[in-house]
Amino acid sequence: MTTESTVGDALKISELLKALPSEINEEAAPRDPLADLIVRLSTRAVPVSSLARMWSLGSMQAKIAMAYLAYAVRGKFMDETERQKLLNETNLTAALKLLGTMGYLRGAIMKVGQMLASLPKVLPKEFAEVLGCLHFEAPPMHYAMIREVFIDELGQEPEEVFASFERQAFAAASLGQVHRARLKTGEQVAVKIQYPNMQRMIASDMHNLRTLVAPMRFHKDWAYLMDHIADAEEMLRQEADYGREAAFMERARQVFSDEARIVAPGCYRNFSSSRVLTMDYLEGIHLQEFMRQNPPPERRNHFGELISMAMIRLSYHARSYYADPHPGNFLLMADGRLGFLDFGCYRELSEEEWQMRNDGEKAVIFTHDQKLLDKVIAYGCLHDSTAEMKKEWVDLVQRTVAWQGEPALRDEPFDFSDEEWFQRGVDIMVETGKQRQSRYAPAYNWINRSIIGHRTLMYRLQCRFNFRRVYMENNPNVSAFAR
């Protein structure tokens, strides 16, 4: 077919390189081969994934994501023979086409692309904004679809299950959307409904992702890369199980039961399933709207403290990391309480992982024991000792840990709005990205996402408070470490 061969011919590595951000601009020549490919991808039929229509692959950020993906994949086989390069180029062409068929993950990939677009200098504000919306998106559902999901899941139409049900969603959620309703017993509830077929879509995306990175299969870190993908797949699979989320939400309610200022909604199990989650409706606003109102420092600090407290407590009680601390998951209530809304994405640590995490905490915050820290770093990077690791990588991990621990070190208000501090963190993350290391335990993907997500929220809140005090007061390890 003519179109196919044009696409194939057009996609040479040299041309992909030309499409890299330094040379991409909105006025780019219309015959840009990468753009052409992407436009064609956007018109390609996608089997079951109705997500396709949501993403315009002709957009600038998509182009950038594609170009970077090409660059990243290519970087893995820089030193190989011409023949191998050609082969990889063919694989890459296939891989890029495949990216066009990804439903659920594509959104996240595009967002990363958007952020990478500002390399080498990522500004704190851009970083914070992109991280804030770096979550996966499902397409919107009309009411007729909601009704089918309800009959399948709860055996009745929404208007039979509830006294009233708002047909328009009031919020988007990971994997679905949220509707307001009233129970027949009078309670106001929020009903989270999952877009059909998400579980399988995730599986299919992950399958595609594996194919996408297949050109790297001879690389020494291949096995580690596969571990990360398997781990991510498991996390996403868990996130798609609302029954599991309901259980964690109930657990969180217990954790916050003696802290009236933090509210986790109650779950109504009789009106919930693995695809529908009915919970208390909480009234409040999200961070963006809060900041638009120019709140005084005390209020910003207040919510900064509460978000920190909630995350710290949950972490210790459930031996897990809340890996999705984006603004939409926290509700700032008029009476000063904090609503903690979404419990779908958390990573539980194994006994061994938790022990190592505690050792790391002890070394960084309490004892400043370099030997212990090195042991933890080696463990995290799947080595017996840091001596086996590249010096630059050890150094970078040490700087990452130090940056993350900084707010907990000083017993005085920490200024999370400090541009210099946040920029340092962003630079470290950008540098980490460039190192393209995959030899480390997958749990750190989520631990880092949790900590960086928290620091980003604090930065966006422009708050300043004694983080160390909050950390110590809510940390059951303190007494043990103090000994």
Place this chain on the structure above:
Amino acid sequence: MRISKKAKEENRGKILQVAARLFVEKGFAETTTRDIAGAMGMAAGTMFNYFDNKEVLAMTLVAEAMETGREAYLRRRTGQEDLAEELFLLISSELRMLKPYKGFIGPVLESAMSLFPKNTANSAGEKSRAHHMELVEAITRRQGYSSVPALIAATLYWSLYLGILAFWVRDQSRNQEETLALIDYSLQLFSQTLSGNSHQQ
């Protein structure tokens, strides 16, 4: 022996019930008209007074279920749906009623509702198709879509619809949720085409 119209109606209903049970239990291909007549305690010849053959019988079952589904659609319609949503409601209401027959419906639909109908058209299938398309045309008209010639729109729709049915028959996903996503996607596509806006924004 002449039997009353009422008794004839009752017999017809019973034959349909027995046939549905046998098709589900034994499969469509393995069930003969003789089996059905036997289970009815009826001579095979008598059964032909009601249905010409096994295909017509099966299609009648399917057509009646679809008709019940279309009645459900009319009842469930809120009047607030846009084109894609209203068509979604129509198809999903039909499929829900077809669910009990999912196990044997494939070959039936293939012979009666195919894009390439046989010379001897199955009248139950034809009637069902005609009624479904009347509703679709009424929906598109009411929603104000007229830029694409009606015949083209109808043909396009029918091919999408048959594709959905074929997919649904083989859909093993939980609650056939893959089909729900497929219907959604297909109808958005159809609605974009009708509005002359087939390019993504």
